[in-house]
Amino acid sequence: MAIIPKKHEMPAQAPEERAHNFREVALGYSEETALAEAARCLNCKTMPCVSGCPVNVRIPEFISKIREHDFEGAYAVISESSSLPAVCGRVCPQENQCERVCTLAKKFEPVGIGYLERFAADRHNAHSSEKARAPEKNGHRAAIVGSGPSGIACAGDLAKKGYDVTVFEALHTAGGVLVYGIPEFRLPKAIVAREIDTLRALGVKVETNVVIGKTLTVDELFEMGFEAVFIGSGAGLPRFMNIPGESLKGVYSANEFLTRSNLMKAYSDDPRTPIMKGGNVAVVGGGNVAMDAARTALRLGAEHVYVIYRRSMDELPARKEEVEHAVEEGIEFLLLCSPVEILGYDNADDPRDEKNGFVSAVRCVKMQLGEPDADGRRSPSPIPGSEFELPADTVIMSIGTAPNPLIKNSTKGLEVNKHGGIIVNEDGLTSLEGVYAGGDAVTGAATVISAMGAGKIAAKAIDEYLSRK
Secondary structure: OOOOOOOOOOOEOOHHHHOOOOOOOEOOOOHHHHHHHHOOOOOOOOOHHHHHOOOOOOHHHHHHHHHOOOHHHHHHHHHHHOOOHHHHHHHOOHHHOOOOOOHHHHOOOOOOHHHHHHHHHHHHHHHOOOOOOOOOOOOOEEEEEOOOHHHHHHHHHHHHOOOEEEEEOOOOOOOOHHHHOOOOOOOOHHHHHHHHHHHHHOOOEEEOOOOEOOOEOHHHHHHOOOOEEEEOOOOOEEOOOOOOOOOOEOEEEHHHHHHHHHOOOOOOOOOOOOOOOOOEEEEEOOOHHHHHHHHHHHHOOOOEEEEEEOOOHHHOOOOHHHHHHHHHOOOEEEEOEEEEEEEEEOOOOOOOOOOOOEEEEEEEEEEEEEEEOOOOOEEEEEOOOOOEEEEOOEEEEOOOEEOOOHHHHHOOOOOEOOOOOEOOOOOOEOOOOOEEEOOHHHHOOOOHHHHHHHHHHHHHHHHHHHHOO
């Protein structure tokens, strides 16, 4: 049978419709399309896609199950390696991981591995009513700090082995970045809630509104009887450019903007937490979070949304699919530009204007790219005399995040690197006995599946450590 050169397209809401609602953009493969896409897999002996996956999902095997109409078997294969198939099938950058090294990609488009993973997971969730069951307890207790991907993975693996596990989450809803950072139109929150429900069914206790490092310390967790602690607190501390005007009203970090919208329902008519809506919105940055912020601002009613990025489209780090969706929705990209100042104005008639003024514009400078460095990356530099002003009512800074220093500052002897990431060995063990860490708290902002992989590695190490006690 002749090979179909292109992967089957993912059905999606029309751009003019989805730009005004928060429903999921991608609609998922039908059974017919999934079978046709699965048939493109060469089932090659070398299986480079498996090594390209951070958690080594047995990709050809699960695709073969789909091809055989054994959809539940496909989900079972994925679940042996991945704790969050429905999540990873939606938000993982497969194009830079498993699909990038797909053998088919040498001549044609790679197999739509992420699309097929989502299909298998969604079909399981739609047709399976079987609930997870809590195993018999083994007498050991473990604490998990953070309920994001790494914490969910670590907690789930330990619970399945009989550990008495408690997850401590700083916010009022469990799920970490999956609920506060990723918008509904990319990852429906019902999917995340289902994963948290599965944890609880396994016997995991989830305590929200507990800030480790403030409400409780790591030392106090051990005093409470926990024998091991996994820190999966993420990287939620936003970075700013330190340019004039960043204290003006209407300037947000992407974290704050997305948290207010995703988790705190700022889009509602009577929100408990307000958010600037409408007008011109400038988003600074070019990663996936910047795309999420820009597309969220559009759905909140912005008239114009601009993405300001200091390099070219070729260097833009966001997923190609997310960039294409943003362009289709009418978001404008100002490339080779960088802000140098945020301009504002005073409004004495507005009761909110107690101290600082409001955003009125962003002064930018055009950039040029130099020669590639040792890593092949071309550094941008400003072009003298090229400054211009962009009218703006809201500015969203999305230039990266770092781990919050609360845990480091409250835990004596916990070693971190110069970026604030917790230092661990290959098993996730920190400088303190019985304390493990993984995900963005170690690496800085990274992918969901890499964080999940770190949680699973730490769970294995914790099991080995506590089995010796």
